[in-house]
Amino acid sequence: xxxxxxxxxxxxxxxxxxxxxxxxxxxxxxxxxxxxxxxxxxxxxxxxxxxxxxxxxxxxxxxxxxxxxxxxxxxxxxxxxxxxxxxxxxxxxxxxxxxxxxxxxxxxxxxxxxxxxxxxxxxxxxxxxxxxxxx
Amino acid sequence: xxxxxxxxxxxxxxxxxxxxxxxxxxxxxxxxxxxxxxxxxxxxxxxxxxxxxxxxxxxxxxxxxxxxxxxxxxxxxxxxxxxxxxxxxxxxxxxxxxxxxxxxxxxxxxxxxxxxxxxxxxxxxxxxxxxxxxx
Amino acid sequence: xxxxxxxxxxxxxxxxxxxxxxxxxxxxxxxxxxxxxxxxxxxxxxxxxxxxxxxxxxxxxxxxxxxxxxxxxxxxxxxxxxxxxxxxxxxxxxxxxxxxxxxxxxxxxxxxxxxxxxxxxxxxxxxxxxxxxxx
Amino acid sequence: xxxxxxxxxxxxxxxxxxxxxxxxxxxxxxxxxxxxxxxxxxxxxxxxxxxxxxxxxxxxxxxxxxxxxxxxxxxxxxxxxxxxxxxxxxxxxxxxxxxxxxxxxxxxxxxxxxxxxxxxxxxxxxxxxxxxxxx
Numbered sequence: 001x002x003x004x005x006x007x008x009x010x011x012x013x014x015x016x017x018x019x020x021x022x023x024x025x026x027x028x029x030x031x032x033x034x035x036x037x038x039x040x041x042x043x044x045x046x047x048x049x050x051x052x053x054x055x056x057x058x059x060x061x062x063x064x065x066x067x068x069x070x071x072x073x074x075x076x077x078x079x080x081x082x083x084x085x086x087x088x089x090x091x092x093x094x095x096x097x098x099x100x101x102x103x104x105x106x107x108x109x110x111x112x113x114x115x116x117x118x119x120x121x122x123x124x125x126x127x128x129x130x131x132x133x134x135x
Numbered sequence: 136x137x138x139x140x141x142x143x144x145x146x147x148x149x150x151x152x153x154x155x156x157x158x159x160x161x162x163x164x165x166x167x168x169x170x171x172x173x174x175x176x177x178x179x180x181x182x183x184x185x186x187x188x189x190x191x192x193x194x195x196x197x198x199x200x201x202x203x204x205x206x207x208x209x210x211x212x213x214x215x216x217x218x219x220x221x222x223x224x225x226x227x228x229x230x231x232x233x234x235x236x237x238x239x240x241x242x243x244x245x246x247x248x249x250x251x252x253x254x255x256x257x258x259x260x261x262x263x264x265x266x267x268x269x270x
Numbered sequence: 271x272x273x274x275x276x277x278x279x280x281x282x283x284x285x286x287x288x289x290x291x292x293x294x295x296x297x298x299x300x301x302x303x304x305x306x307x308x309x310x311x312x313x314x315x316x317x318x319x320x321x322x323x324x325x326x327x328x329x330x331x332x333x334x335x336x337x338x339x340x341x342x343x344x345x346x347x348x349x350x351x352x353x354x355x356x357x358x359x360x361x362x363x364x365x366x367x368x369x370x371x372x373x374x375x376x377x378x379x380x381x382x383x384x385x386x387x388x389x390x391x392x393x394x395x396x397x398x399x400x401x402x403x404x405x
Numbered sequence: 406x407x408x409x410x411x412x413x414x415x416x417x418x419x420x421x422x423x424x425x426x427x428x429x430x431x432x433x434x435x436x437x438x439x440x441x442x443x444x445x446x447x448x449x450x451x452x453x454x455x456x457x458x459x460x461x462x463x464x465x466x467x468x469x470x471x472x473x474x475x476x477x478x479x480x481x482x483x484x485x486x487x488x489x490x491x492x493x494x495x496x497x498x499x500x501x502x503x504x505x506x507x508x509x510x511x512x513x514x515x516x517x518x519x520x521x522x523x524x525x526x527x528x529x530x531x532x533x534x535x536x537x538x539x540x
Contacts, residue, residue, distance in 0.1 A: 013176040014183035017152070041148040048149035049211050050189030057184055076184050077375055078399055080215035080350060080485050082512045082532060084505040099530055100489040104374065105347055105401070107487045107530065125504055125512065127487060127532045129348055129399060131375065212510055213534055215350050215485060217377045217397060219370040234395055235354040239509065240482055240536070242352045242395065260369055260377065262352060262397045264483055264534060266510065283446040284453035287422070311418040318419035319481050320459030327454055346454050350485035 001025065005062050008073065018054055022062075028098040030062040033091050036114070047087025047114065047123070052094070056081065056110035056126040059096030064106040064130035067098055072132040074106070079128025087123045089116030099127075106130040136160065140197050143208065153189055157197075163233040165197040168226050171249070182222025182249065182258070187229070191216065191245035191261040194231030199241040199265035202233055207267040209241070214263025222258045224251030234262075241265040271295065275332050278343065288324055292332075298368040300332040303361050306384070317357025317384065317393070322364070326351065326380035326396040329366030334376040334400035337368055342402040344376070349398025357393045359386030369397075376400040406430065410467050413478065423459055427467075433503040435467040438496050441519070452492025452519065452528070457499070461486065461515035461531040464501030469511040469535035472503055477537040479511070484533025492528045494521030504532075511535040 002025045009015055009022045015032075018040060024031035032055050034040075042048040057079050065074050093113045100107040112124035137160045144150055144157045150167075153175060159166035167190050169175075177183040192214050200209050228248045235242040247259040272295045279285055279292045285302075288310060294301035302325050304310075312318045327349050335344050363383045370377040382394035407430045414420055414427045420437075423445060429436035437460050439445075447453045462484050470479050498518045505512040517529035 008178045011178040011180075012183065013173045014185055017174040038148045039152040043143045043146040043208070045146075048147065048189065049192055049214075050149055050185055053188045053192075054183065054185030057188075073178070076218055078215065078217040078348060078377075079184070080213065080532065082213040082504070082534065083211055084512055099487070100527065107348075107489055109530070122505065125514070125532060127485065127530060129487065213483060213512075215397065217369070217399065219377055234352070235392065242354055242483075244395070257370065260379070260397060262350065262395060264352065278448045281448040281450075282453065283443045284455055287444040308418045309422040313413045313416040313478070315416075318417065318459065319462055319484075320419055320455055323458045323462075324453065324455030327458075343448070346488055348485065348487040349454070350483065352483040353481055 001066055005065055014054060015058065018051065020055060027066050028063055030059045030096045031093065032059045033093040035091055036087060036089055047092055049083055051092060052087060052112045052124040053081050055092055055094035056112045056124055059094040060108035060110040060126060060128060061130055063096035063098050064108050067101040067106060068132040071135050073135055074130045074132055077129040077131045079126055081124050081126045083124050085121050085123045087114045089114040091115045136201055140200055149189060150193065153186065155190060162201050163198055165194045165231045166228065167194045168228040170226055171222060171224055182227055184218055186227060187222060187247045187259040188216050190227055190229035191247045191259060194229040195243035195245040195261060195263060196265055198231035198233050199243050202236040202241060203267040206270050208270055209265045209267055212264040212266045214261055216259050216261045218259050220256050220258045222249045224249040226250040271336055275335055284324060285328065288321065290325060297336050298333055300329045300366045301363065302329045303363040305361055306357060306359055317362055319353055321362060322357060322382045322394040323351050325362055325364035326382045326394055329364040330378035330380040330396060330398060331400055333366035333368050334378050337371040337376060338402040341405050343405055344400045344402055347399040347401045349396055351394050351396045353394050355391050355393045357384045359384040361385045406471055410470055419459060420463065423456065425460060432471050433468055435464045435501045436498065437464045438498040440496055441492060441494055452497055454488055456497060457492060457517045457529040458486050460497055460499035461517045461529055464499040465513035465515040465531060465533060466535055468501035468503050469513050472506040472511060473537040476540050478540055479535045479537055482534040482536045484531055486529050486531045488529050490526050490528045492519045494519040496520045
């Protein structure tokens with residue numbers, strides 16, 4: 001399972017571009033982090049919503065992948081993000097988890113935290129639907 | 136209005152990183168496009184959902200900005216994306232529009248299209264809430 | 271198609287309770303209306319968000335049903351509602367439509383209008399995912 | 406706080422129509438339940454998505470109200486529901502909670518459970534935005 005997810009992650013050009021790192025892979029739970037660099041900011045200099053989205057969506061998708069048969073991969077059908085606080089700090093950390101596994105649909109959630117001098121701020125909450133598709 | 140939006144767009148590190156271009160600014164409607172480069176793909180080589188999200192969210196946010204007083208900027212409170220088709224082609228184009236202006240909340244939508252050899256495919260639909268904040 | 275949808279609608283206890291009426295059925299588009307009665311209000315006396323939701327979700331679901339094989343019915347996987355204005359007036363009218371048909375998932379939208387003395391106010395916008403399931 | 410919420414709940418025609426009961430009120434957490442009666446079903450005889458929505462949205466709204474000044478009430482700006490399982494059983498129970506309090510926006514979540522012979526099934530997860538408005 002870990003190999004399968006690491007290999008898929010390594011194929012994502014976007015994850016490399018964002019400098020994202022796959023930190024933890026457990027059954028139904030995946031953690032991804034990335035730096036808040038100037039290249040990924042919005043007009044006020046904080047992390048762009050799309051950075052929180054990218055990490056949260058990817059962590060949630062791989063959490064779903066831990067619940068699918070080995071001959072499947074996953075795609076996001078839909079996901080919603082509520083932004084709770086500005087993304088200020090050195091890193092973002094996203095924790096994706098499975099709310100409800102399923103053969104046709106997997107309902108997922110993710111929480112994104114900004115890390116600044118060891119303090120964590122909850123900056124985004126995502127909830128969505130992932131679809132397993134045969135390889 | 137166009138100057139204000141262009142200047143804000145130019146401050147977004149993420150838009151530069153994605154190679155995004157501000158194509159059209161009208162009252163309540165903004166169009167942004169970006170190339171589908173290998174640096175912005177998911178594991179199957181198509182545009183990452185986060186690329187569609189980044190362009191759709193930003194186009195919707197600037198559409199909202201066309202409806203706010205000059206001494207305000209905007210932040211996204213929440214937005215949802217439904218992915219309709221794989222993002223295959225050379226470019227993505229996002230069209231953001233205002234569904235309902237307001238002093239406290241602006242409800243917005245965006246549609247994202249993949250462009251391949253002159254053909255457009257509707258790849259994502261977004262609906263969300265933008266909040267005007269004093270500068 | 272019209273018979274199939276009318277029969278399904280007639281089986282919904284909730285639609286009868288709300289006094290809802292199936293007004294129009296077209297390929298990919300369904301219209302449902304219901305009175306804004308005191309029994310369906312929130313604490314300020316306007317239409318409860320759940321009334322707008324009930325009509326919008328049902329109109330969107332039946333719009334999806336117009337695009338599914340005859341031996342299937344549909345269930346809502348997820349749907350999001352943005353409330354645009356208070357539901358004041360005599361009736362609500364919901365128009366559901368298909369954004370993207372599909373064999374496994376159908377992406378839908380709905381708009382809900384409050385009708386007061388012949389005037390229509392856009393009170394809610396919904397976007398969601400409907401799943402065809404074999405009967 | 407409990408009096409304020411109970412009085413507001415009692416003014417909601419929709420809650421009376423659904424036979425809903427305000428079970429628990431705590432700081433940032435409210436629980437509401439209602440019977441799954443034939444009057445509130447969809448075409449397969451299970452709880453209508455609008456019943457889960459009504460309870461989840463209302464529980465989340467009142468959870469938000471526990472975090473607002475006494476001279477304010479709350480309205481839902483937007484909310485999304487993912488339906489996880491059919492609503493089969495005798496009752497639905499919704500637990501609303503505050504994810505992020507705020508002066509302008511309160512981000513909330515709710516979980517809805519179907520209760521059948523003492524067993525609880527998680528049937529819906531909601532995530533949304535509540536707006537405090539002066540009375």
